[in-house]
Amino acid sequence: MTSLSALTLPDHTQLPDSDGTFVKNLQEHPQSILITDSIKPVLEQLHPDGQYCIGQDSGIYWRLTDPPEKGAEAPDWFYIPNVPPTLNGKMRRSYVLWKEYVAPLIVIEFVSGDGSEERNNTPPSQGEGGNVGKFWVYEQAIRVPYYGIYEVAKAQVEVYHLVDNTYQLMQPNEREHYPIAPMGVELGIWQGFYQNAELPWLRWWDAQGNLLLTGEERAVIERERAEVERQKRERIVEKLRSLSADQLNALGIDPEMLD
Numbered sequence: 001m002t003s004l005s006a007l008t009l010p011d012h013t014q015l016p017d018s019d020g021t022f023v024k025n026l027q028e029h030p031q032s033i034l035i036t037d038s039i040k041p042v043l044e045q046l047h048p049d050g051q052y053c054i055g056q057d058s059g060i061y062w063r064l065t066d067p068p069e070k071g072a073e074a075p076d077w078f079y080i081p082n083v084p085p086t087l088n089g090k091m092r093r094s095y096v097l098w099k100e101y102v103a104p105l106i107v108i109e110f111v112s113g114d115g116s117e118e119r120n121n122t123p124p125s126q127g128e129g130g131n132v133g134k135f136w137v138y139e140q141a142i143r144v145p146y147y148g149i150y151e152v153a154k155a156q157v158e159v160y161h162l163v164d165n166t167y168q169l170m171q172p173n174e175r176e177h178y179p180i181a182p183m184g185v186e187l188g189i190w191q192g193f194y195q196n197a198e199l200p201w202l203r204w205w206d207a208q209g210n211l212l213l214t215g216e217e218r219a220v221i222e223r224e225r226a227e228v229e230r231q232k233r234e235r236i237v238e239k240l241r242s243l244s245a246d247q248l249n250a251l252g253i254d255p256e257m258l259d
Helices: 028-046 134-141 215-241 245-250
Strands: 052-055 077-081 106-110 146-151 156-163 166-169 178-180 185-194 197-206
Touching: 028 052, 028 077, 028 106, 028 185, 028 197, 134 146, 134 166, 156 178, 156 185
Parallel strands: 106 146
Antiparallel strands: 052 077, 077 106, 146 156, 156 166, 178 185, 185 197
């Protein structure tokens, strides 16, 4: 009789958390930070209980293979709704589908080559050496509702939506953005300066077309607003100081309060 332990599938603590490769493009890390930082306020509203997970260049295990890492894809960025951010008080080493069953709502790949790897639709039956195309895995195996392919060299992003078990290339709206309806946001290209680089960055907007800001950008705007208010108060005080004591008293202002 086969024991229960022999039938138990491995979890994230028993599977490799890296295939030994390295990030191919120095832009990938700041790009991930940018879209993670700016989307957090939205996700906190969608998940007031904190039940969501963001992965950045982390493995998603979708099948058992030998070696194990051949059964995983590592999107540059992905978001999974309605799952706990930690397991048993620890951060996940990877995301294991056969343990949680919830697919990511969106995965995003940052193209570092010609994009053929991200658009590879090779199924297991045709892949050599057990290799399977990323596109096929996201569409047919993991069944991710939204798949984004971002190419900084072309200043563009392609977004695919899973419809009737098949990815359909989405058409941008009038703002050249791609609505991600379940999140209430839009995805698109923003040409601007971030992390000391002027590039066409991948960014989020809200459903009304307002750019979702990072924490640093929000802090800068708040400082500018506070400075405008300070200057406004100073101008008002200077005008009041030009009035006589009788005029100030008539306005109900104690002249000594302006000293």
